[in-house]
Amino acid sequence: MSLQHPPHHTVHVPLGERAYDIVIGPDAITSAGERLATMFPGARYGIVTDENVAAAQLPRLLKSLEGAGLSHAEIVLPAGEATKSWTHLQAAVDAILAARLERNDILIALGGGVIGDLAGFAAAIARRGMDFVQIPTSLLAQVDSSVGGKTGINSTHGKNLVGAFHQPRLVLADQQALDTLPARQFAAGYAEVVKYGLIDDEDFFFWLEANYAEIAAGGPARAEAIARACAAKARVVVEDEKETGIRALLNFGHTFGHALEKATGYSDRLLHGEGVAIGMVLAHRFSARLGLAPSQDAGRIEAHLKAAGLPTTLADIPGELPPTETLLDAIAQDKKVSRGALTFILTRGIGKAFIERGVDPQAVASFLEDMR
Ligand code: NAD
Numbered sequence: 099m100s101l102q103h104p105p106h107h108t109v110h111v112p113l114g115e116r117a118y119d120i121v122i123g124p125d126a127i128t129s130a131g132e133r134l135a136t137m138f139p140g141a142r143y144g145i146v147t148d149e150n151v152a153a154a155q156l157p158r159l160l161k162s163l164e165g166a167g168l169s170h171a172e173i174v175l176p177a178g179e180a181t182k183s184w185t186h187l188q189a190a191v192d193a194i195l196a197a198r199l200e201r202n203d204i205l206i207a208l209g210g211g212v213i214g215d216l217a218g219f220a221a222a223i224a225r226r227g228m229d230f231v232q233i234p235t236s237l238l239a240q241v242d243s244s245v246g247g248k249t250g251i252n253s254t255h256g257k258n259l260v261g262a263f264h265q266p267r268l269v270l271a272d273q274q275a276l277d278t279l280p281a282r283q284f285a286a287g288y289a290e291v292v293k294y295g296l297i298d299d300e301d302f303f304f305w306l307e308a309n310y311a312e313i314a315a316g317g318p319a320r321a322e323a324i325a326r327a328c329a330a331k332a333r334v335v336v337e338d339e340k341e342t343g344i345r346a347l348l349n350f351g352h353t354f355g356h357a358l359e360k361a362t363g364y365s366d367r368l369l370h371g372e373g374v375a376i377g378m379v380l381a382h383r384f385s386a387r388l389g390l391a392p393s394q395d396a397g398r399i400e401a402h403l404k405a406a407g408l409p410t411t412l413a414d415i416p417g418e419l420p421p422t423e424t425l426l427d428a429i430a431q432d433k434k435v436s437r438g439a440l441t442f443i444l445t446r447g448i449g450k451a452f453i454e455r456g457v458d459p460q461a462v463a464s465f466l467e468d469m470r
Contacts, residue, residue, distance in 0.1 A: 105123065105318065105321075106121055106122060106123025106124075106125070106126065106321070107121075107122040107123065107321060107322070107324075107325035108120070108121050108122075109122070109325055109328045109329045109332055110332075111245065111265075111332045111335065111336065112336055113265060113335075113336060113339060116247075116265040118265060118266055118267055118268055118269065119268060119269070120244075120245060120269040120271060120325075120328045120332070121133070121268070121269070121270050121271070122240075122271040122272075122273065122321050122324050122325045122328065123272065123273070123321060124272065124273055124274045124317075124321070125272070126233070126270040126271055126272035126273075126275075127155065127158045127159050127162060127233065127270065127272040127274075127275060128158060128161070128162050128272075129162065130159060130162045130163065130233065130270055131162035131163040131164070131165050131166030131167075131168055132162070132165075132166050133268075133270070134163070134166070134168060134204065134231070134268075135166040135167070135168060137267070137268065138202075138204055138229075138267075140202075141168075141202060141203050141204045142168075142169045142170065142171075142197075142199060142200075142203045142204075143163060143168055143169070143170040143171070143203065143204050143205075143206055144170065144171045144172075144173060144193070144194050144197055144199045144203065144204075144205045144206065145159065145170055145171070145172050145173065145206045145208055146173045146175065146190055146205060146206065146207055146208065146209070146213055146216070146217035146220065147172070147173070147174055147175070147207075147208040147209050147213055148174065148175050148176065148177040148178075148181065148209050148210075148212065148213050149174060149175070149176060149177050150177045151177070151208055151209040151210070151213065151235050152172075152174045154235075154275075154278035155208065155235050155275050155278065156172070156208065159206075159208055159233065160172075170206075171193070171197035171199070173189075173190055173193040173194070173197075175189065175190065175213070175216070177212070178212065179212055179252070179364065181212050181213075181216060182212055182215055182216050182250070182251040182252045182258075183251055183252060184251065184260075186216060186251075187216060187219060187220060187251050190216060190217065190220040191220050191223065191224045194220060194224045194225075194228070195224065195225075199224075199225075199228065200225065201225045201226075201227070201228055202229075203228065203229075204228070204229050204230065204231055204267070205217055205220065205221040205224070205228050205229070205230040205231070206230070206231050206233055207221075207230060207231070207232050207233065207234075207244075207266075208233045208235060209233075209234070209235055209236070209239070210234070210235060210236035210238065210239045210243075210283075211234075211236065211238050211239045211242070211243035211244075213239075214232050214234055214239050214243050214244050214249075215243060215248070215249050215250055215251065215258070215261070216249075216251060217230060217249075218230055218232070218247075218249030218250075218264050218266065219249040219250050219251060219260075219261050219262055219264070221249075221264060222249055222261075222262040222264035223262070227264070229267045230264070230266050230267065231266055231267055231268045231269070231270065232244035232266045232268070232269040232270070233269075233270045233271075233272070233275075234269065234271055234275075235272075235275040235276070235279070236276070236279055236283055236287055237276055237279065237283070237284050237286075237287025237288060237290075237291070237324075238283075238286060238287035238290055238370070238371055239287075240271040240273075240276075240287070240324050240327075240328070241287065241290050241291050241294075241323075241324055241327035241328060241331065242287075242290045242327075242331060244266070244269050244271070245269060245328055245331045245332060245335065246265075246331060246332075246335040246339075247263045247264055247265035247266070247335070247339070248261065248263060249261050249262055249263070249264050250262065257364070263339070263340060269328075271324055271328070273316060273317075273320045273321045273324060274316065276316070276320070277316060281407065282369065282407070283369070284314075285371070285372075285406055285407040285408050286369040286370060286371025286372050286374075286375075286408070287371055288313075288371070288406050288408070289351075289371040289372065289374045289375040289378070289403065289406075289408055290327070290371055290374060291306065291323055291324075291327045292306060292375075292378070292399070292402065292403065292406075293348075293350055293351060293374065293378060294326070294327045294330035294331070295448070295449065296350060296351075296378055296382075296399065296445070296448060296449065296451060297330070297347050297348070297350050297449070297451045298330075298347070298449055298450070298451065299326075299330060299449050300447075300448045300449030300450075301449075302326055302330070302449075303399075303402075303448050303449060305326075306323065306402070307402050309323070310402070310405060310406060314406075331348065334347065334348055346441075346443065346453055347443060347451055347452075347453065349443055350378060350381060350443040350445075350451045351374045351375070351376075351377035351378030351379075351380075351381050351443075352373075352374060352377055352443075353377065353381075353429055353440075353442055353443065354373075354376065354377035354380040354381060354429070355370070355373030355374040355375075355376065355377030355378075356373065356377075356428070356429075357425050357426075357428035357429045358373045358376060358377065358412075358415065358419075358425070359373045360428045361419055361420050361424065361425055361428060362415060362417070362419075367415060367416055367417055368409075368415055371408070372408060372409050375403045375408035375409060375410060376409055376410055376411065376412065376414065376415070378399060378403070379396055379399055379400050379403065379410045379411070380465075380466075380469065381442070381443060381444060381445060381451075382395050382396035382399055382445060383396045383465075383469070384442075384444070384462070384465050385444045385445045385446070387465060388444070388461070390444055390445065390446050391444075391445050391446055391447045391450075392447055395445075395447050395448050398448070399448070411469070412466075412469055412470055413470075419470070422463055422466045422467050422470070423463070425466055426459060426462060426463050426466065429459075429462065430459065438459065439455065439456045439457060439458065439459075440457040440458075440459055440462065441453065441454070441455045441457070442454050442457045442462075444457075
């Protein structure tokens with residue numbers, strides 16, 4: 099890029115012929131047209147977005163595409179998790195075909211994880227596979243869902259059960275797009291940023307603690323946090339693209355978190371990232387109880403997550419929780435139970451997470467009982 103552009107970070111995801119760049123910067127959306135025109139000469143574009151993002155961010159993208167003379171169609175879907183459904187997938191694919199987008203054209207996912215997952219899956223199946231570009235506009239999508247190629251929708255049998263691995267050709271993460279994101283959604287995405295520090299990078303966690311105020315305010319520290327989180331995810335994805343081993347570490351805090359999301363009916367009572375925040379504190383406390391991790395780490399993590407506006411205990415969840423037995427059932431369903439033992443991501447301390455396959459369900463049950 100030429101010097102007139104403000105500083106940006108590029109994280110390369112080296113997946114052979116499916117390799118791509120994640121470009122992070124305050125002008126990632128305003129310079130999208132110029133960048134796409136260079137990368138995909140002659141392509142037309144279909145933009146999939148949701149109603150909130152269409153109001154908040156689409157005008158910037160349209161201005162950029164139009165400035166570069168790129169032809170495009172818009173597909174605006176309702177906002178919310180319920181959009182990751184067969185009905186809206188069909189609507190998106192039909193709209194792609196109605197707009198006469200060809201295989202060499204590009205689908206753009208402009209939105210949070212819901213739009214990224216759905217549009218990515220639509221791109222994977224429309225015309226037997228089209229290229230797509232992720233322009234994530236939530237913090238969660240910028241640091242997690244837009245990287246790694248997992249796409250899909252929900253089924254009546256559960257979340258994310260239908261989908262495909264389909265890597266994007268490019269990811270454009272614009273930290274300024276987060277200025278219109280509701281604060282609660284920003285905090286929920288931030289839990290996933292913290293997660294990368296807790297998994298295997300204690301220096302990153304300490305850096306986050308020291309720089310949180312600037313990250314929340316936007317600007318270079320926010321871009322750096324996004325870039326470091328993307329680099330962490332990219333490293334894991336490259337090692338284990340189809341999640342047969344090490345990629346499971348990315349589920350740190352998610353086993354407890356998913357059980358809590360299920361217990362609260364995947365509702366506004368608990369956003370995914372909020373469940374992850376509580377889950378990460380629980381994973382540390384549980385590891386400490388097993389004598390694996392220093393007990394003071396849990397308190398330190400809890401203090402930072404609280405400062406970022408996140409819930410950290412079961413008592414922070416509004417309303418009644420189901421009995422411990424029900425939570426344990428949800429954990430057992432989420433993580434495969436093999437011969438009566440559970441698989442968990444545990445930790446030996448900040449930045450030292452590991453996969454443990456022999457966790458005793460009774461130990462989890464009595465731990466959860468004590469945490470209530
Ligand atoms: P989301 O897409 O529902 O976005 C959250 C809310 O913020 C929505 O109301 C959206 O309209 C709004 N929004 C997004 N960007 C905005 C902006 N810049 N300004 C104003 N409003 C904005 O939810 P999410 O948290 O981004 O993503 C959650 C989804 O991601 C889940 O479906 C989850 O399964 C999926 N996910 C996928 C992966 C993966 O690897 N594919 C990983 C993690 C999560």
